[in-house]
Structures are given as structure tokens and as C-alpha cells.
Amino acid sequence: MTETTACTSPNCTTCYVIEENMDVSDYDPDLLRELGDEEADPAEFGDDLQADVAARFQRILQDGLNKEEKDGLIKKYPYPKNVPLAKSPTLNPEISVNLAEACKLRDKRLLSKQDQLGKTLSALGKALTNLLKKTPDIPDVIRTLNDAGKLLADSHYAETDTRRSVLIPLIDKSLADPFKDRKRDTFLFGEKLGDLVKDSQGIKKTGQFIHPAPSTSSNLNARGPLSRGNRQQRGGQSYHPRAGGPRNVPMGPPYQNRRRAAQYTAQQQPPARRHVAPPPGPPAPARRAPPPPYRPSTSRRA
Numbered sequence: 001m002t003e004t005t006a007c008t009s010p011n012c013t014t015c016y017v018i019e020e021n022m023d024v025s026d027y028d029p030d031l032l033r034e035l036g037d038e039e040a041d042p043a044e045f046g047d048d049l050q051a052d053v054a055a056r057f058q059r060i061l062q063d064g065l066n067k068e069e070k071d072g073l074i075k076k077y078p079y080p081k082n083v084p085l086a087k088s089p090t091l092n093p094e095i096s097v098n099l100a101e102a103c104k105l106r107d108k109r110l111l112s113k114q115d116q117l118g119k120t121l122s123a124l125g126k127a128l129t130n131l132l133k134k135t136p137d138i139p140d141v142i143r144t145l146n147d148a149g150k151l152l153a154d155s156h157y158a159e160t161d162t163r164r165s166v167l168i169p170l171i172d173k174s175l176a177d178p179f180k181d182r183k184r185d186t187f188l189f190g191e192k193l194g195d196l197v198k199d200s201q202g203i204k205k206t207g208q209f210i211h212p213a214p215s216t217s218s219n220l221n222a223r224g225p226l227s228r229g230n231r232q233q234r235g236g237q238s239y240h241p242r243a244g245g246p247r248n249v250p251m252g253p254p255y256q257n258r259r260r261a262a263q264y265t266a267q268q269q270p271p272a273r274r275h276v277a278p279p280p281g282p283p284a285p286a287r288r289a290p291p292p293p294y295r296p297s298t299s300r301r302a
Helices: 030-034 053-061 067-076 102-130 138-170 173-181 194-209 217-219 254-268
Strands: 001-004 016-019 231-233 237-239
Touching: 030 217, 053 138, 067 102, 102 138, 138 173, 217 237
Parallel strands: none
Antiparallel strands: 001 016, 231 237
């Protein structure tokens, strides 16, 4: 018998010493039975399936059934008449009329999954009914059980796909597409997902140090203001572009150039308006002098 005791070292708190060849007679067997049976570690996996069965289930669990095969299996096993509840229940119209369109679509998807589980129950019930006969058709039982296993594996795959579709919109946009392409294994997005994230973050950080060269196309097409000293040749004649002056008019020497510009400006301006005095009107009437102010007399009559 072995016994585990704590390490006696003063600096050790996690180490244990296993003492072997302990004498069983040192302990009361009746009291040891009061401890109960020792619980074994739960086994996560059981016995292996037959190789062909395992290979078929494994493929469906990872990729799902194709649409043609899935529709064929669902049509092959109708609901039993004496088990009508195998069919998924219909949503009450009193509730449906008050639901938003998104809620209706979600319920429709859940109804389709529930219908598939009902067809799986129909296949299992058919196989059990065949086995209960005195002379069961074993090949037919095997085919039916295989179809039921396929439908169950596809339902398992559909739930995995639902979990992934819920999480992908929450992921950074730069990683969304690589996440969709990854196959599941023991992890929802594959075991080596951390390497993908690290590589993506490294590429993103590297891109921050890469800046495009400044474009020079706008500088090539830009034209600065022309100075008065610059002369452009057009049609073998030179001219000075000047604001407010004539455009595209061939010019001669500077003195003649100023005269023509002055004549052109004078021709473009409208003639000045003359001020004309209005004709004399009738004379204004003379004003009458105002009457003198009234003063009462102070003399007395005799």
C-alpha cells in the first residue's frame, strides 16, 4: 500500500512524498470503507467504431451532407402516423403576425433543423421495428441505421456552422475571410488559429511602416503665374498676357503695345453720361407776411 504525505522541507509547499510499502494493518478496514469507492477519471472517448463507419461520420461532421443526398434521405423516411409529434410544431399565427421578419426567418431555420431530427427518429424507429420481428432483415436494418447516423452527423455539422456564423461577424474584418476558410477539428476554427492571428498582426504592423511615394503627376501639370518679363511664342508672334487687356492680339514694340491696349479699353467702355439741367418751371408764389401780433389797448374812454 502507498501513502502520500506532504513534503517536510520548510521551503516547499507543493511537493509531496510518496511513501511505499505501508503496512495495511495500521488502518482499520471498516473505517477505510467509510471513505467510499474511489471515483475513476471520466473517460472522454470510448471504444473505436468500425473503420468504414468512423470514416463516413468523420467526413459528414467536417463538411456536412451535400444537398442532393440530404434531400433524398429526408424524403426517404416520412413521419410515422402513430408518432405525429416527430414533425416540428408550426408557429401559431397569432404570434407570427406580431413578430419581426428577422425573428420569423430565425424560427424557420430552427424548424428545418427540428424536422431533420424528426426524420432521424423515423429512421431509428423503422430500424428498431425491423429488429423486433422474428425474422429481421439485417441488411435493411444496417442501411436504415446508417442513414440515421448520416442525418444526425449532418445536424451536428449544422450546429457547428451556426456557432461559427455567430462569431465571425464579431471578428476583425481583416481576419474574417481567413477564419471562414479554416476547417474545424477539435477546435471550432482549427488548432493552429493562433499562428494565423500572429501572422496577420505582423503583416498589419509591417504595413504601417510602408508609405506610398508622393505623386508627382500634379506637379508636372501645374503651371505657375507668368511674369511680365516672360514672353510666349504663338504663331511666330510674341505678346504679353496682361490682366484686363486684350487677349490673343499680336503686339509690336512696347510703346505701340500700350497704345493699342488703351484704344481697346476705350472702345470697350460705354460713353460717359452728361448731366442735363432740368427746364425752368413756373415761379414760386410769393409768401405773404404774417399779421402783427394782437395787443390790447390800454386807453380809457371819457
